[in-house]
Amino acid sequence: MTGLRTLVVGIGSPHGDDRAGWIVADRVARAASEARVAVRIARSPIEAVDWLDGVRHLVLCDACRGLGPYGTTRRWEWPIPVDARMDWSGTHDMPLPAVLALAERLGKLPSRVVIWAVEGRPSAQHSDDAHLSPELVPILDDLAMRIVRDIEESVERP
Amino acid sequence: MTERTIQVEILTRVEGEGGLLLKLRGSDVERIELRIYEPPRFFEALLRGRPLEDVPDITARICGICPVAYQMSSVHALEQALGVAVSPEVRRLRRLLYCGEWIESHALHVYLLNAPDFLGFDSGLDMASRYPEEVSRGLRMKKHGNQLIEALGGRSIHPINVAVGGFYRSPRRDELERLIPDFRWCVDAAIETVRWTASFDFPDFSRDYQMVSLIHDTEYPMNEGDVGVLEAGPGPDGGRGAERIPVAEYERQFREDHVAHSTALHSVRVGTGRPYLVGPLARVQLNWEHLSPTARELAREFGFDRTCGNPFRTIVARSIELVHAYEEALEILGSYEPARPARNTYAYRAGAGCAATEAPRGLLFHRYTVDEGGRVREARIVPPTSQNQGQIEADLRAWVPHVATADDATLARQCENLVRCYDPCISCSTHFLNVRVERA
Numbered sequence: 060m061t062g063l064r065t066l067v068v069g070i071g072s073p074h075g076d077d078r079a080g081w082i083v084a085d086r087v088a089r090a091a092s093e094a095r096v097a098v099r100i101a102r103s104p105i106e107a108v109d110w111l112d113g114v115r116h117l118v119l120c121d122a123c124r125g126l127g128p129y130g131t132t133r134r135w136e137w138p139i140p141v142d143a144r145m146d147w148s149g150t151h152d153m154p155l156p157a158v159l160a161l162a163e164r165l166g167k168l169p170s171r172v173v174i175w176a177v178e179g180r181p182s183a184q185h186s187d188d189a190h191l192s193p194e195l196v197p198i199l200d201d202l203a204m205r206i207v208r209d210i211e212e213s214v215e216r217p
Numbered sequence: 218m219t220e221r222t223i224q225v226e227i228l229t230r231v232e233g234e235g236g237l238l239l240k241l242r243g244s245d246v247e248r249i250e251l252r253i254y255e256p257p258r259f260f261e262a263l264l265r266g267r268p269l270e271d272v273p274d275i276t277a278r279i280c281g282i283c284p285v286a287y288q289m290s291s292v293h294a295l296e297q298a299l300g301v302a303v304s305p306e307v308r309r310l311r312r313l314l315y316c317g318e319w320i321e322s323h324a325l326h327v328y329l330l331n332a333p334d335f336l337g338f339d340s341g342l343d344m345a346s347r348y349p350e351e352v353s354r355g356l357r358m359k360k361h362g363n364q365l366i367e368a369l370g371g372r373s374i375h376p377i378n379v380a381v382g383g384f385y386r387s388p389r390r391d392e393l394e395r396l397i398p399d400f401r402w403c404v405d406a407a408i409e410t411v412r413w414t415a416s417f418d419f420p421d422f423s424r425d426y427q428m429v430s431l432i433h434d435t436e437y438p439m440n441e442g443d444v445g446v447l448e449a450g451p452g453p454d455g456g457r458g459a460e461r462i463p464v465a466e467y468e469r470q471f472r473e474d475h476v477a478h479s480t481a482l483h484s485v486r487v488g489t490g491r492p493y494l495v496g497p498l499a500r501v502q503l504n505w506e507h508l509s510p511t512a513r514e515l516a517r518e519f520g521f522d523r524t525c526g527n528p529f530r531t532i533v534a535r536s537i538e539l540v541h542a543y544e545e546a547l548e549i550l551g552s553y554e555p556a557r558p559a560r561n562t563y564a565y566r567a568g569a570g571c572a573a574t575e576a577p578r579g580l581l582f583h584r585y586t587v588d589e590g591g592r593v594r595e596a597r598i599v600p601p602t603s604q605n606q607g608q609i610e611a612d613l614r615a616w617v618p619h620v621a622t623a624d625d626a627t628l629a630r631q632c633e634n635l636v637r638c639y640d641p642c643i644s645c646s647t648h649f650l651n652v653r654v655e656r657a
Binding site for chain 2: 102105161
């Protein structure tokens, strides 16, 4: 990935609204005009650490809980505060903030990291249903366009 | 005489949520409680009445780090109840899956949870700045373990391919062969891991353990064997001098007790009431002769061919098991033939079966009773952290006088360090709800 300017990573799974990150990544891949934008999908945030060589701008998108009403979206720029207890305290995997903090300590984190999140429906997030909630589709379309514009604006910056 | 109470509200870098209470009078320990307050999860009750085919996937949900262990113990126990034999190919594939779990669990614990204790860091994050090469190595080792689980189990966390009688699907050869180059790299990385961890400055502290692990005549135990009990003592052993107990006798030889301060049960040996140790330190010493060639040489070089009762050195034993797991995985990957059929069929019948396998943290026992319609009538699960919990408290009681003169923060940290050496999985161990009924 040497020479890559922007990497977009959609994080998720094939289950219900948890696939939101993957769908946004797919929409961004279709819409992005900047040649040096790569788009990948990951099941776990830690996978992205292996893809950061040469990346100057990392964009992450994931479904999450606790943002607010269903479909709420939010954008953060790294750094964000990382609770010490998020440091591998869970049984499943490293949470996204811990992964980013780790990448930073390892000297791998790009200079600009943007995180986009969308509130999924809890029941669908944990079901075996492969389908996204239909109400989320236009929200993700819009989110993908916002991400593309955000990337283009960052490219235009000196 | 000074009284001190030290309370660690939340133990960090362990799986799940627990705390530690320590009461001292001078340097004498008055009270030590490893407090597991995570709510009980009632998995055994949840299984009652369900189709037996649901059991491996439901019990896998007990833990995100060691789901394979729960799947393995459950399918072996159910297959025994049903009288189902699995093919040699399925057996090898199950060992391969277990290698993946040992790898991802051990690599995480060695590099990110336990090593910071010996190198003076509060977290794996803090350690990463000073030891980026080592942390990157650990992350890569863990990743390849996860990839192996995903290739066999469909996904790396809570895999879904394990079935009673075999697997739902045998992976294609190319799906597994593509892992081989990375696993060759991993063997060297694991050897480096053993040498790195063995160079740590370990406290001079040793215990006369009653070590418990599966033992097997010809292989390093993962999926089957008898329960071996080795009393600490001098001299090489390799399991030969260990007491052998058939797994079917497990519940007559080991007992779980309720304690007021924990939602996890405490295991002891029936008769003596003594706690005992399960996990890599016990496993390596009971079975070092059956380690892979490189792992065996390392075990000998670093003194695990004779009794080692220093719990802090468990990180070295865990690293030796990483070498073994990569070497065994490579051997299976290189000679893999898909099992045909992937799964043996069976007829329902009423019966009971039990099995023990070796989870990364130690022996995991399951017993099930099923009815003639293929439904679970009764289930019992004894996870490794329950079995170690009494031993952890006993070890803390012996350890604290060594560090009692330290200030409170240092003492608390020293105690946490010891607890982390056992890699406790608190979420796995919470089974018991202390219900108190007062009647007027």
